[in-house]
Every structure is written in C-alpha cells, then in structure tokens.
Amino acid sequence: MPDAPDRTEGDGPYDQLIIRGVTMIDGTGSPAVGPVDIVIEGNVITRIQNVGYPGVPINENRRPQLAENGYELDAGGMYILPGFFDMHAHTGGNAQGTVPEYVYKLWLAHGITSIREPGSFNSLNWTLRHKERSENNEITAPRIFSYVGFGQGHEGPIITPQQARNWVQTIHEQGADGIKFFGARPEIWEAALDEANSLGVGSMAHHAQPRVVYANVSHTSELGLRGMTHWYGLPEALFTDRVIQNYPLDYNYSDEQHRFEEAGKLWKQAAEPGSDKWNEVMNRLLELDFEINPTFTIYEASRDLMRERRAEWHERYTLPSLWQFFQPDRRAHGSYWFDWGTEQEIAWKENYRIWMQFVNDYKNRGGRVTVGSDAGYIFKLYGFAYIREMELLREAGFHPLEIFQSASLKAAEVLGVDHQLGTIEEGKLADLVIVGENPQVNLQVLYGTGAIRVNENNEAVRVGGVKYTIKDGIIFDAKQLLRDVEEMVQQVKDETGFEITQPGLDY
Numbered sequence: 001m002p003d004a005p006d007r008t009e010g011d012g013p014y015d016q017l018i019i020r021g022v023t024m025i026d027g028t029g030s031p032a033v034g035p036v037d038i039v040i041e042g043n044v045i046t047r048i049q050n051v052g053y054p055g056v057p058i059n060e061n062r063r064p065q066l067a068e069n070g071y072e073l074d075a076g077g078m079y080i081l082p083g084f085f086d087m088h089a090h091t092g093g094n095a096q097g098t099v100p101e102y103v104y105k106l107w108l109a110h111g112i113t114s115i116r117e118p119g120s121f122n123s124l125n126w127t128l129r130h131k132e133r134s135e136n137n138e139i140t141a142p143r144i145f146s147y148v149g150f151g152q153g154h155e156g157p158i159i160t161p162q163q164a165r166n167w168v169q170t171i172h173e174q175g176a177d178g179i180k181f182f183g184a185r186p187e188i189w190e191a192a193l194d195e196a197n198s199l200g201v202g203s204m205a206h207h208a209q210p211r212v213v214y215a216n217v218s219h220t221s222e223l224g225l226r227g228m229t230h231w232y233g234l235p236e237a238l239f240t241d242r243v244i245q246n247y248p249l250d251y252n253y254s255d256e257q258h259r260f261e262e263a264g265k266l267w268k269q270a271a272e273p274g275s276d277k278w279n280e281v282m283n284r285l286l287e288l289d290f291e292i293n294p295t296f297t298i299y300e301a302s303r304d305l306m307r308e309r310r311a312e313w314h315e316r317y318t319l320p321s322l323w324q325f326f327q328p329d330r331r332a333h334g335s336y337w338f339d340w341g342t343e344q345e346i347a348w349k350e351n352y353r354i355w356m357q358f359v360n361d362y363k364n365r366g367g368r369v370t371v372g373s374d375a376g377y378i379f380k381l382y383g384f385a386y387i388r389e390m391e392l393l394r395e396a397g398f399h400p401l402e403i404f405q406s407a408s409l410k411a412a413e414v415l416g417v418d419h420q421l422g423t424i425e426e427g428k429l430a431d432l433v434i435v436g437e438n439p440q441v442n443l444q445v446l447y448g449t450g451a452i453r454v455n456e457n458n459e460a461v462r463v464g465g466v467k468y469t470i471k472d473g474i475i476f477d478a479k480q481l482l483r484d485v486e487e488m489v490q491q492v493k494d495e496t497g498f499e500i501t502q503p504g505l506d507y
C-alpha cells in the first residue's frame with residue numbers, strides 16, 4: 001500500500017474564521033438553532049453567537065466582528081453539524097486496488113472527519129504513520145484511530161495469556177488506540193482485555209462464527225470487551241433452545257454463500273423481542289456501557305442485491321479494481337453471489353427487522369450506538385455507505401438528531417476524545433460539516449450525488465451534497481474532492497477501456 005501524498009487541498013486554518021448565518025445541529029441531541037455565527041480561531045471554536053430569528057433579516061449589531069486578518073464564510077440558509085465519525089472504516093488495500101488518497105477524499109467529501117480503523121490491515125506502522133500525518137494536517141484525510149487486529153505483528157499465534165498481555169503492552173507502546181478481536185480462547189480473551197483495560201486501550205470485536213461458541217457477546221462483555229461491531233455473537237447470546245446456530249449439515253464456513261445465507265436466518269433462532277432473555281441480555285450490556293456498532297449498511301446487498309449493484313454512484317466514483325473485487329467470486333470475501341435470490345433476500349429482510357429492533361431498543365434504553373460502514377466490501381463505496389448507514393438507522397427508528405448524536409458525540413465518547421470532538425461547542429476543535437439543505441428532512445442530501453428534486457421549471461435537479469468539510473480548522477471543498485475522485489476513476493477507465501457491466505450479462 002503506497003503512502004498518501006502530501007496535502008495540497010484545503011484552506012486554513014485561519015487566525016479567525018467566522019461562519020455566518022448558519023443553522024446549527026450541535027450533535028449533543030439539541031434541536032437545530034439559527035441563524036448563528038460561529039467564530040473559530042486556529043482550530044478551536046471560540047464563540048457561537050445567536051444572530052437572529054428564522055425568516056427575518058439578521059441583526060447586524062449582534063454579529064461578531066471580523067478581525068483584520070479574519071476570513072468569513074457565508075453559510076446563510078445552510079446547516080452545520082459536527083464532523084462525522086465512521087467507526088468501522090477500512091482504508092482498503094491490495095484486494096480492492098484502492099489508494100489511500102481515493103478513500104480519504106471520499107470520506108471527507110461525505111463529512112467524515114474521523115475514522116476508526118478496525119484491524120489496521122495495512123500494518124500498524126502504516127496506519128500510525130498516517131494517523132500522525134493526518135494529525136499534523138500533512139495529508140488530506142480524516143483523523144485516524146487505529147484499532148489493530150488482535151495478534152497482528154506477533155511472531156506466530158498467541159497461545160498463552162502471558163503472550164496476550166505482552167502483545168497488548170507492545171501495541172500500546174507503539175501508539176495503537178485499541179484492539180479489534182475476531183475471537184479467541186476464553187483465557188486469551190480474558191488476559192488481553194484485562195491488560196487493555198488497565199492500559200486504557202480500547203476494544204471492539206467482530207465475533208466471527210468459528211469462535212462464537214467459545215465466547216458470544218454475553219461472555220466477552222463480562223470479560224471486559226468495550227464494544228462489538230456488526231452483529232454476530234449477539235443472537236447467539238440470545239439463544240434459549242440451542243447453543244449453536246442451526247447449521248445445515250453440509251455447511252462450510254469457507255463457502256461465502258453458506259456463511260452469508262445461514263447468517264440471514266440467525267436472528268430468527270434467537271429469543272423473541274421483549275422476551276425475558278432479550279431483556280436480560282440487553283440490560284446487562286447497558287450496565288456494562290457496551291458499545292454497539294451495527295454496520296447495517298454492509299449487509300444490505302443481502303436483502304436487496306440489485307439496489308447495491310446498480311447504485312448510481314458506481315459509474316462515476318467506483319474504481320474498476322474495486323468493482324471487480326465486488327463481483328461474484330468464490331475466493332473473495334463478501335462476494336457471495338453464487339446463487340442469491342428471492343428466498344435469501346426475504347430471509348435477510350426478516351433478519352434486519354429483528355436486528356434493527358434490538359439496536360433501536362438498546363438506544364432507547366440509554367445504550368451507546370455508533371455509526372460505521374465497513375465500506376470497501378459487498379458493493380459498498382466509501383463515504384456513500386456511511387450516509388446509507390444513517391438512513392438505515394432512521395429505518396431502525398432513530399430520530400435524525402439521534403443519528404447525528406451517534407455519528408459524532410457517541411463515537412467521540414467511545415474513543416475518549418469527547419472533551420475535544422463530537423459536538424459543536426465553544427472550546428472544542430473545529431471539525432464540521434456544512435450542507436446546503438436540512439439533512440433531517442432528507443438524509444439523502446448528504447450523499448455526494450445529492451437528492452433529486454423537481455424545480456419550478458419542472459426539471460429534475462440535484463440538491464445537496466456536503467458543501468464544506470472542515471477538519472481541524474481547515475476548510476475542504478467537498479465537491480472538489482469528489483471531482484478529484486471522479487478524475488482518478490476516469491483516468492483508469494481511459495487507460496484500460498474499462499466499463500461497468502453487470503455480472504453474467506453480455507453487452
């Protein structure tokens with residue numbers, strides 16, 4: 001994986017930047033308020049000033065004064081939100097054929113100013129180097145929080161509790177923010193989590209099915225795990241009439257169609273919503289202040305493959321190598337389209353219905369839910385997939401304000417940076433998203449491709465798309481970042497003659 005190039009994009013930070021006349025959704029969960037003027041000095045929000053009332057001219061006397069070397073951004077009629085955190089965000093690599101610049105620009109173009117890298121598969125050193133370069137604003141990229149794959153960099157497998165402790169100490173000294181687990185023997189889990197928690201190292205798990213019988217979410221959370229990503233391990237914790245998923249007798253985990261098709265029947269095997277077992281498991285996770293990072297979006301092709309294959313952004317923004325990675329292939333992870341049809345999709349729709357109910361209940365009872373995409377697999381494109389995750393949280397029952405709170409404040413809390421990030425408040429860092437439309441009314445205005453509307457001349461037009469993403473006081477033109485990505489894609493197409501086609505169809 002090459003390194004990201006030095007930054008040439010973005011303006012600022014400024015001694016003084018004033019964002020004028022904007023309507024603010026501050027990320028705390030408070031309703032929108034505006035118009036306000038927001039003063040930023042360097043990378044810090046220093047003043048938020050109410051300057052009037054909706055529908056009447058702004059009271060000029062109430063406006064903060066522009067300093068001699070200050071810069072004004074007119075955001076009248078626009079909305080501002082705290083920068084988004086993609087809490088499950090891979091930079092991609094050889095399999096996807098992506099370069100970091102491509103991925104970073106797609107993220108920033110969708111308002112994502114921070115990411116959690118679960119696994120940091122391009123090596124911990126690579127990830128930490130980019131984390132530091134992003135912190136210093138040497139590259140055009142979101143802030144990076146590195147959750148390194150458990151055992152990564154260890155010579156041979158970790159087989160003793162002491163090795164687990166030593167490994168956790170090593171990655172902590174190197175600067176990792178946390179660990180991503182896929183599963184382990186209980187005594188290894190216990191030692192690693194105990195060490196991580198005593199050092200303040202974060203933890204999350206994708207409870208991979210081959211290891212979930214050893215330890216499901218109820219076990220690992222008791223051992224000190226701080227959060228889960230995806231959903232595996234949760235229905236297993238809710239089993240009452242079995243201990244192991246009802247695998248067909250010819251099941252093979254290495255067959256991706258088996259893996260994903262049977263997963264689609266998993267929630268049906270769990271305790272019913274609202275049952276004693278359902279409440280018992282949920283209440284204990286709430287007591288432990290356990291993070292749930294559902295990544296609904298990454299499984300969406302399971303319930304509607306055509307929607308994902310035909311998503312309109314693929315034409316302009318999906319790199320040919322990434323498109324090829326998504327195609328049916330028995331050897332590629334998440335490319336399980338060997339024989340996928342109505343029955344599989346209907347089962348998955350039911351699976352979603354129950355899963356969404358759990359996540360929404362969890363949020364309603366005070367649980368911490370974060371927003372993540374896992375893009376770069378299963379027809380999901382960086383940035384776009386994150387906005388889609390917001391739509392799926394809406395489908396699950398979240399109010400848009402609850403979604404934005406999950407996208408910013410809840411994530412900042414999990415990462416231990418809520419004193420600096422996660423809301424628009426005086427004293428916090430200037431990580432911000434500006435969009436020309438009210439995103440509560442239609443989350444689709446946050447997509448780089450915008451939302452469709454018919455104008456007064458009866459013509460279909462696009463509205464929205466993030467206008468500016470501000471990271472650490474630096475203003476990025478989100479539309480320009482998208483044009484850069486489009487150019488990268490077009491260049492490869494020009495060189496190779498590549499065209500997007502659908503699987504198995506001859507054009």
Ligand SMILES: [Zn+2]
Pocket residue numbers: 088090118374
């Ligand atoms: Zn992932």
